[in-house]
Amino acid sequence: MSEAYFRVESGALGPEENFLSLDDILMSHEKLPVRTETAMPRLGAFFLERSAGAETDNAVPQGLALLPRVECSGVIWLTAALTSQVQVIVIPQPPMWLGLQGSKLELPLWLAKGLFDNKRRILSVELPKIYQEGWRTVFSADANVVDLHKMGPHFYGFGSQLLHFDSPENADISQSLLQTFIGRFRRIMDSSQNAYNEDTSALVARLDEMERGLFQTGQKGLNDFQCWEKGQASQITASNLVQNYKKRKFPDMED
Amino acid sequence: MTEELDFLGQDSDGGSEEVVLTPAELIERLEQAWMNEKFAPELLESKPEIVECVMEQLEHMEENLRRAKREDLKVSIHQMEMERIRYVLSSYLRCRLMKIEKFFPHVLEKEKTRPEGEPSSLSPEELAFAREFMVNTETYLKNVALKHMPPNLQKVDLFRAVPKPDLDSYVFLRVRERQENILVEPDTDEQRDYVIDLEKGSQHLIRYKTIAPLVASGAVQLI
Numbered sequence: 001m002s003e004a005y006f007r008v009e010s011g012a013l014g015p016e017e018n019f020l021s022l023d024d025i026l027m028s029h030e031k032l033p034v035r036t037e038t039a040m041p042r043l044g045a046f047f048l049e050r051s052a053g054a055e056t057d058n059a060v061p062q063g064l065a066l067l068p069r070v071e072c073s074g075v076i077w078l079t080a081a082l083t084s085q086v087q088v089i090v091i092p093q094p095p096m097w098l099g100l101q102g103s104k105l106e107l108p109l110w111l112a113k114g115l116f117d118n119k120r121r122i123l124s125v126e127l128p129k130i131y132q133e134g135w136r137t138v139f140s141a142d143a144n145v146v147d148l149h150k151m152g153p154h155f156y157g158f159g160s161q162l163l164h165f166d167s168p169e170n171a172d173i174s175q176s177l178l179q180t181f182i183g184r185f186r187r188i189m190d191s192s193q194n195a196y197n198e199d200t201s202a203l204v205a206r207l208d209e210m211e212r213g214l215f216q217t218g219q220k221g222l223n224d225f226q227c228w229e230k231g232q233a234s235q236i237t238a239s240n241l242v243q244n245y246k247k248r249k250f251p252d253m254e255d
Numbered sequence: 256m257t258e259e260l261d262f263l264g265q266d267s268d269g270g271s272e273e274v275v276l277t278p279a280e281l282i283e284r285l286e287q288a289w290m291n292e293k294f295a296p297e298l299l300e301s302k303p304e305i306v307e308c309v310m311e312q313l314e315h316m317e318e319n320l321r322r323a324k325r326e327d328l329k330v331s332i333h334q335m336e337m338e339r340i341r342y343v344l345s346s347y348l349r350c351r352l353m354k355i356e357k358f359f360p361h362v363l364e365k366e367k368t369r370p371e372g373e374p375s376s377l378s379p380e381e382l383a384f385a386r387e388f389m390v391n392t393e394t395y396l397k398n399v400a401l402k403h404m405p406p407n408l409q410k411v412d413l414f415r416a417v418p419k420p421d422l423d424s425y426v427f428l429r430v431r432e433r434q435e436n437i438l439v440e441p442d443t444d445e446q447r448d449y450v451i452d453l454e455k456g457s458q459h460l461i462r463y464k465t466i467a468p469l470v471a472s473g474a475v476q477l478i
Contacts, residue, residue, distance in 0.1 A: 009418075018418045019416040019417075019418075
């Protein structure tokens with residue numbers, strides 16, 4: 001209530017992401033492996049950029065690196081032709097062969113969601129490893145030891161939005177997400193309520209973004225309560241929105 | 256607490272209500288409205304009569320205190336009580352303003368489509384505030400970002416962009432009047448709808464959507 005600025009919270013755990021939420025924007029930028037079902041002629045260069053990063057126009061190794069995940073037939077001879085040149089001018093015209101049916105790409109979530117259609121004309125989505133059977137059994141064994149930050153820092157949000165793609169494993173994925181959270185929640189709550197004035201980097205290192213948000217809320221509650229106990233609650237302090245303005249450095253310099 | 260208001264006027268009915276409220280009841284109603292507003296996920300009905308009555312009471316008390324003799328203890332206790340009531344009132348209004356700011360397109364839409372007989376969830380000042388806020392936000396977004404976009408992307412639909420209040424969130428409540436046959440919808444696909452009765456004095460944790468009309472009528476109290 002004493003906040004100066006209310007951020008738009010993430011809606012990723014609900015039915016839809018929130019348009020204005022920064023957390024959701026960051027989350028939906030993560031990549032998802034996808035197979036194209038229809039040919040997309042002349043769009044190959046666009047997707048190439050998406051899947052492999054910057055394109056350059058010199059050096060043979062980079063020419064090769066630009067074609068890593070395309071598994072269409074007929075592409076092998078073109079790769080060979082490119083590498084035999086000294087100077088490779090990479091893809092000035094969008095190559096037709098990249099739009100063939102069945103090519104594998106990695107698209108960000110927002111793009112995959114936009115292109116996904118119930119009649120599955122354009123894309124079919126493959127689940128990333130961590131939402132598949134193998135990792136699900138790891139989570140059900142013991143959820144506390146997994147480093148969720150490494151597994152994609154937006155594990156819960158991304159997983160919840162993945163359910164939109166109508167995979168047959170949806171029920172299992174949602175159960176697994178829920179059980180993982182239940183398993184880890186107690187430790188997060190405990191550590192956030194009892195770590196006062198300490199360095200908490202060891203505690204938050206293995207948490208994903210949503211859990212870190214929870215941890216910070218817990219810490220803030222703890223700090224506010226301690227403030228109130230010390231009687232500092234009625235002291236007027238500078239708002240956190242203006243603390244970094246240059247002119248405010250003056251009171252700091254006096255001390 | 257409010258039994259100490261011995262030198263306050265006896266007639267406490269400041270508004271145009273037929274019901275005569277003692278100051279104690281008025282403060283209790285204010286606190287109930289405050290707690291309901293704090294824990295409900297959406298903006299509740301506005302209670303202009305309570306707000307006006309409380310403001311009048313506070314003014315009376317201030318006048319009386321000014322006229323009273325300099326007996327330190329009594330005066331300072333009454334002053335403390337006035338500060339507390341003032342805090343509750345301003346916290347209540349602040350909570351409502353925060354919700355208006357958070358959900359402004361939905362609040363304005365609800366006000367526009369409200370049928371005639373239903374009480375409004377916005378007081379006239381709050382309505383003016385919400386409208387100004389909407390205009391200011393639209394102007395701000397246009398000047399900062401939208402006017403630099405290509406012409407077919409220059410609109411943002413605030414009604415869809417701003418998140419709706421989440422009526423499915425769970426709330427704690429205490430039952431004040433016995434209720435029967437409340438239909439509870441299932442959380443998961445395996446459960447089915449079932450019907451519960453709410454006993455007086457019992458406390459529950461339930462989805463807000465199920466009991467929203469009961470909060471409005473005062474039959475349950477959010478805690």
